Amino acid sequence: MTEPLRYSQSRPAVLSQVPRWDHEADVIVVGFGAAGASTAIEAARAGARVLLVESAAGSGGTSALSGGEIYMGGGGGTPIQRSAGFEDATEDLYRYLLMVGGPNADEAKARLYADGSLGHFEWLRAQGVEYKNSFIAERCIEPSTDDCLIWSGSEEAWPFSAQAKPAPRGHCPKFLGMGGGRYVMDVLTRRVSEAGVQVLYNARAQALIADGAREAHGLVLRIDGQERFARARRAVVLCAGGFVMNREMVKQHAPFLLRSRFPLGTVDDGSGMLLGASVGGAMINMGEGFATIPWYPPGSMVKGIFVNGRGQRFINEDCYHGRVSHYIMRQGGDRIWLLQDHATYAVGEMQTLAKMEIGAAGETWEEVERELQLPTDSLAATVRLYNHYAAEGTDPLFHKSRKWLKPLNEPPFIAIDCRIDHCFYASFTLGGLDSLPTGEVVDSDRKVIGGLFAAGRTTCGLPRWGEGYSSGLSLADASFFGRQAGMRAAATAR
């Protein structure tokens, strides 16, 4: 039997019982990913004394695992969008963000971001994040070069293209190869340091400290096995990531993500949400998450079609890979194949990474169907219908755009096995604390919790719907709304 823990993220410590203050600051930021860094920079520049606590031994968080891509546009376009010939109206970005957010989209956050996205691009450049003035038209996940602008969502695909004029909005930093997230975080880490922010690594937030009116006044930290009490004179800002690494929380809130064997996170143990909820912060949209298999590039793969374990198509394959994958996850059963013919099939690094292997091949689709042990004329009928209309340049079932339509009629034919329980499906969570565009955490009445802010995946932000997610949205949300939280937290008066 072990003694019960005295402090818990699920229960606030009582202010009047704090034995001493080991640390003091105006603003205490929890977590040193993109959200925490952006918060700390802005709060410090606004004159606040800032303490940043991070449970890992260095900066970066899950942001550093990413490609560093940030979703930006509007206002006529960033300089890079305009150079590439895209004029991107604010209203198109706004409408796209609303679609991306799904039935529970946050209009206020989408509005502020659409209006402020161009300015955010300049802010990132001013911090030292470099962008090459270049555009990659080819379908990709992130550039293997140091190029910048890519199509990183479903902008050109139905139904998005019908409601918002498409423009590429994924801005990747000037960093050779994949993994630009580390580069972006290194740049931001230097700015945090220059701004005079005090950073404590290996410091775990054990509990919020709150008064009887559940206003946040600080944190109980665990450092070197000892409890330390940190006082926030103005505010605590929770930037501690999502909860994908906390498998018990995933089971309780978004069990469909358990099927993904590759949770994409570092700490991401839900502690930010639990700390916020311990003083009344509302957790919303907790059932939503993102899961994806990187099944392109090469772009020619997009000319193939996905079928489920019944040989049925289920999505226009020219959508963003994450949207396609979200539909894969809801097909029921585990068997999923990507069908290609001799002309469209091409293997790149991605398919190897994703463990996509050939499941069947044949000189006719009937032969492939038999090899997959599917009922007679199930998969074959699916391909026949697709080919018939593709030859006419239409896809009446799913509205795949003409550009990607080609009858799959050049043998040999193959079915690539994309089973969820075998392949690389990466995942993260999209639910979190409800907050205002200022970063203020609210309760279920949408009443602000005193002294408490949050940003990044600890909140429910712009990206909140697996069907709508587009690459670069999470970093965009984390960095932009982190900045808002930092500015507002610094200006908070008790």
Add this chain to the structure above:
Amino acid sequence: MTEPLRYSQSRPAVLSQVPRWDHEADVIVVGFGAAGASTAIEAARAGARVLLVESAAGSGGTSALSGGEIYMGGGGGTPIQRSAGFEDATEDLYRYLLMVGGPNADEAKARLYADGSLGHFEWLRAQGVEYKNSFIAERCIEPSTDDCLIWSGSEEAWPFSAQAKPAPRGHCPKFLGMGGGRYVMDVLTRRVSEAGVQVLYNARAQALIADGAREAHGLVLRIDGQERFARARRAVVLCAGGFVMNREMVKQHAPFLLRSRFPLGTVDDGSGMLLGASVGGAMINMGEGFATIPWYPPGSMVKGIFVNGRGQRFINEDCYHGRVSHYIMRQGGDRIWLLQDHATYAVGEMQTLAKMEIGAAGETWEEVERELQLPTDSLAATVRLYNHYAAEGTDPLFHKSRKWLKPLNEPPFIAIDCRIDHCFYASFTLGGLDSLPTGEVVDSDRKVIGGLFAAGRTTCGLPRWGEGYSSGLSLADASFFGRQAGMRAAATAR
């Protein structure tokens, strides 16, 4: 400008600031549906002084809107199951309950219920709920007679039938016609009264009253426009239903349910969950809900097949109507049809109630396909494949059982329009407060919140997965775990 409300369900009132006690009891129960009634009866019989507060003008809650059907079995079978020739092993009930609960099933609750279900049947009879010793083999939703036992779930359908030996377990009370829930609630209301429970109607729970250790000590009530302070010497039990009538909460937690235009509830405004969460109770599984269109009886309808807006089948149609409907909700797009031929088509009261109308008819399936403006050989190919295998007595795609397989080859053929935005899809929520089998509400560490219990749809109970729901589970859960909560709450010492 209105003054901000002094009390909120989202924030506990502070015990030390309570001006007076207007009411006192050992146990205060919030909500007079099946959960609240069962709690109150058991708590009072255990010697507690019980106050039951209900926001409506009478007893019943959403339980009274139901058919009064309760899911019971195990232990070799209830007397009624045994008379009908079904031996129902406890382990089969247990395995079925685990499947019903889905990936986040609560093993402890399923275990306790499987072991105690037979005893619960006797308890209900002892309260005065009468059951006729009869069984209806025909597929139905609830009897139009006063008969008892029906197949009320997916017991005989794949994949359930492969893992748990099927038995009918829906026990309907001896009440002529539909709406037996009112009858069950009338019986329980009489027992509540005889047990000496004090009942306050038109009394709304405004806030929990908690101490600094967030232990529940009572409630702020609103009665006749006045605030009243009610002290619970031992415990508060939240039995206030789900949140389906609170459309803002539905949007935040389970937005897919917004598509159902017929939320099934009375109060069900989420107040039970909010009150529990205000003192740290964990809300789990909030994204799950139940939605259904009552598309049978007549049972012959089950021989038809459902297709989505692409003319594709998506489920074995011999499942429980709610499971079929759950799959309908995830098809994407709104168009859904139920295909029947001359031999299988039959209209009953249910189809009229559900606003299911004929969308197309023809002498061939190709004609129906054209009339529905579906691509050539989409729906027709689906029916051809189904008919081919049905003639052999198999359904390789979805495993519909042989009993319901018949080629749809007798013209005229019809497609019944089951559009979600037009037809009657009823819905309720399945997420709620996490609790122990005793009814004790727990926080996200699964630590018990002092003085706080919950039961029924305010909790996340046996039914917690739209794909698995079976009729009678919610009342079973509410009445059985309400009893546990009542017994334990009465025995609670501060």
